[in-house]
Amino acid sequence: MNPESLPVVAVIGGGSWATAIVKILSETDVKIRWWLRNADDVAYIQTYGHNSHYLSDVQINLRKVKVYNDIVKTISKATYIILAVPAAFIQQALQPVSAMHLEQKVVVSAIKGMIPEQNLLVTDWIEQQYGVSPDHICVIAGPCHAEEVALEKQSYLTIASKDEVQAAAFARLMTCRFVQASAIDDVYGVEYCAVMKNIIALACGITHGLNYGDNFQAVLVSNAMQEIKRFLDHIYPKHRDLSGSAYLGDLLVTAYSQFSRNRTFGNMIGRGYSVKSAQVEMNMIAEGYYAVKSIHEMNAKQGVSMPITEAVFQILYEKIPPGTAIHHLKEVLR
């Protein structure tokens, strides 16, 4: 294909998921413009072809990937803009960007979190803040840890958009030797599920840290799926098959994987770390920490029965000892 006619994709973020997405895209017929917030990290990648802090074994193909510290310049020539910064920092990252910069672009959220304080899904925030129309917004969902992408282990992604043609077109760009991407139209469903499975992974980590075993975790995860379904059916009813990989699959990988940030964070809390010391030790972001506050606050108005989410909220925000909160939770699981 003529290089001039290749689609241009901008990737926003310097963490593990952004690095993994750059690796996936490097396998396909696109031109990549990659933004990182730290100028030193940009210079390091330009010199050595590796991200020094995250997935440092991944070789960046500098013939295909142009690396920038200026976000407006990064997105200026792009058709697709992939957001891969934790939700708590996306407003700060996009501060120099105005609605005009996003005109005619497709904005793709790879973020599995909510905008804190406003308790908004990232796609809603993009629509409200920048006036991007829903048919120009996509979400990257599915069970996929960045670390396994780095190892080129076979993985699956689901691309959600209200415009399924748009989702299918973007899914083609994200399909490569070791990643199969497919399209779906349930944007809110996969987005809320991705937010909530992080809270459940925290619960799995906490109970593991408290020495509960696999028998308990199986019951916790199956009850969690019902909790997610109750919330989704209440907030955004739609016929959806929650056994699909973008829903149940993502819950399972996050609840059980050694690579999960949320599970690791929860495990430390279960073992007695404070929130602050767990955050410092992990040096990566567990989205569930922020998400549980958002979902708790949203549900204060909705009144859906969510005992697992409530237990995690009490442990992380109300200083209830993990052992006590999980003891109470134990009584309501079936």
Ligand SMILES: NC(=O)C1=CN([C@@H]2O[C@H](COP(=O)(O)OP(=O)(O)OC[C@H]3O[C@@H](n4cnc5c(N)ncnc54)[C@H](OP(=O)(O)O)[C@@H]3O)[C@@H](O)[C@H]2O)C=CC1
């Ligand atoms: N990792 C994964 O496997 C997957 C992650 N996701 C989602 O992708 C999103 C990004 O997560 P991920 O890449 O894993 O994150 P990481 O924990 O790997 O990296 C953290 C990122 O957040 C940035 N950051 C940290 N503190 C701040 C701050 N105060 N202000 C601005 N930026 C900050 C870091 O920048 P710096 O390095 O400059 O400090 C870094 O880019 C999340 O929503 C996550 O749920 C989705 C699917 C898979």
Ligand SMILES: O=C(CO)COP(=O)(O)O
């Ligand atoms: O969403 C993920 C895998 O699909 C990543 O989960 P963690 O942030 O818990 O690692």
